[in-house]
Amino acid sequence: MKSKIFMYLFVFTALLVVFQYVNSKNVFEADKRQLEGYVKKIEKYKDSITVLEDKAFGLSEFTLSYSDEALNYIEKRGYESDQLIAFIEESLYELNAQEEGNPLVPYAAMSPGGKMIINAIRVLNHKWLICNFNDGEYWGELILKYTIGENGELMFEVVDSLLYPTN
Known part of the structure; x- marks a missing residue:
């Protein structure tokens, strides 16, 4: 068992x-x-x-941060790239606050009650930048030339602009 x-x-x-x-x-x-x-x-x-x-x-x-020649130019003028980009963006966005919209945009607002304002900015180098703008319905892009005056004042010049057609 x-x-x-x-x-x-x-x-x-x-x-x-x-x-x-x-x-x-x-x-x-x-x-x-x-x-x-x-x-x-x-x-x-x-x-x-x-x-x-x-x-x-x-x-x-195509950005300021990766262009050695542009960075050298800016540093010789006594600016830091990040501070300069922030200054440029702030200056352009302040222009949006005007009653008629941003004066750098060469197009009048076409949507009712709208105004053309700059939405996004990319600083390409020490002389140029590209922006897009819209009025809520219509939009386009700008190429701007910027210069910094002796007293630190920014001056903008519209090189070219484009307004996209609507469908």
Whole structure:
């Protein structure tokens, strides 16, 4: 009787060990497949990051911060690039507060009750900047030339402008 109990215990233990082995193997393989999926996603995301970094570098090509010649010119005049950009933006946005809209925009507002104002500015170098403007319905872009007077006064000159047609 004792030997039968040991035999049943041995068989039960063997079945338990086989069950644990199969279960562990299945869990291990599922984790391995999941890990491989994550590795593929990481590679995909790394590729996306590389594409975005290249795109960001391309966009930064025409900015004051990445033009060494323009930065040298500005520094010789005694300005810091970040402070100068902030000063230019502030000056242009202050012009938006005028009753008729920004006087640098060569188009009159066409939407009722609207006024042409500058929305976004990108300083290209130590002489030029590009802006977009709108009146709530119509919009366009400006290329401006700016100079800094001896007393630190900013002067703007419209080089060219464009008003996009509506559909």
